[in-house]
Amino acid sequence: MEEASRNKAIRERVGDQSILNMAFIKGIKFFQNVISPVDGDRCPMYPSCSEYGIQALKKHGPFLGFVMIADRLIHERDEMTYAPTVIVNGMRRYYDPVENNDFWLSEK
Amino acid sequence: MRGSFAYFIRLFIISSLFFSCSVLAEELKPETHNKALIIDETSQFNLAGQFFNEGDYFRAITEYKRFIYFFPESSLLEMVYFKIGEAYFKGKRWEDAIHAFERLREEFPEGKLTDRSYYLGGMVYFYKKDYSSSRKQFKKIIDSFTASELIDDAILQIAMSYVEEEKWLEALGSFRGIGKESNLYHFAENFASGLGEMDKLPLKSPALAGTLAAILPGSGHFYTGREKDGITAFSLNGAFIWGAVESYNNKNYAVAGILAFFELGWYFGNIYSAVNSTHKYNKRLKDGYIKSLKEKRGISLGINPVDKSYYLAFNFYF
Secondary structure, three states: OHHHHHHHHHHHHHOOOOHHHHHHHHHHHHHHHHHHHHHOOOOOEEOOHHHHHHHHHHHHHHHHHHHHHHHHHHHHHHHHHHOOEEEEOOEEEEEOOOHHHHHHHOOO | OHHHHHHHHHHHHHHHHHHHHHHHHHHOOHHHHHHHHOOOHHHHHHHHHHHHHOOOHHHHHHHHHHHHHHOOOOOOHHHHHHHHHHHHHHOOOHHHHHHHHHHHHHHOOOOOOHHHHHHHHHHHHHHOOOHHHHHHHHHHHHHHOOOOOOHHHHHHHHHHHHHHOOOHHHHHHHHOOOOOOOOOHHHHHHHHHHHHOHHHOOOOOHHHHHHHHHHOOOHHHHHOOOHHHHHHHHHHHHHHHHHHHHHHHOOOHHHHHHHHHHHHHHHHHHHHHHHHHHHHHHHHHHHHHHHHHHHOOEEEEEEOOOOOOEEEEEEOOO
16 A cells, blocks of 8 residues: 555656657657747746646646646636736746646546 | 163053953852853743744744753643644644654653644644544544543534535534534534535536537537637637548648647547536635635634633634
């Protein structure tokens, strides 16, 4: 039991290491390092959509992670009505972490 | 003449040195020195308490530990161990607080502050959101300290831990365990009757939202009152389906495949998003309702068990 919880903690920290997941994460990092600096910072949320994507993929793997990224991009507009704001690097952001969007998966 | 002048100068210097040395020696006499530096257990305890009251909890802990070192036989020792735990608690050093309370119970197994240490230990776990461990601490007060004045508070905290876990029935049972003679009775009774109304909250169905989103992308969001998200979901799905179909019809199979791949993401993302929005909607509704119950003030008339005088109690949860 103790070993299982320890393994779970390690998995959560390291994240899903499958090839598909790593490929998705590399793709997002390419976006962060190459495209985003040119395209500009437009995500009003915190963590940013790309950072959220990496966190979701690490936590839930490639399939659910991919779906959660799509969810994040869809729910951005109305979430700004409900999410609390935080100041990040002097900019106002809407706080919307992964755990605010997967809390119900672990319930029941 | 010059020789006698030099003689007087020398004499003056020597006598000055002698005089200052004797003054210094007087100041450093052991009895004078000791008198200035005597710190008894009361003053050490008060010094630590002063830091504690000023909110300088970690300096207070140092002073309490100094107390233990210098006065290991003091009658205040149990209180000192307790205050260390309380200071860690107030400083939000949860693990240290738990260890301090355990240490207190090891040192004073039959101590007068054991119930209070269990209560604050329970609160530590409560703030850590470890509600099961929190209840264990509170139950120890109820089971082992039948005369403790903290029993009703422990029952109330058990009820609140069930509320945090959304275990309404268990919470109701605990609230109803608070006796009518308690100051907390009216608050608990109000909370319990409020919990009884939880079923009447207009919660939305995640399954229905998911089904609607699967049939027509975006409709699940409209169901939960997120019109902008609904329009976004509908537009994205519509655009990608249209693009994939057009590409296929124009024999651009690679483009059609890429668009179809992303469309799958949008489609399932739209369903997940609708279900997620419903859960968030329900959570907001429940949290708001529970917050309103916590903020409900209760005024009750009570009798002081010590001198039998009457008082008016004003209860609220924070």
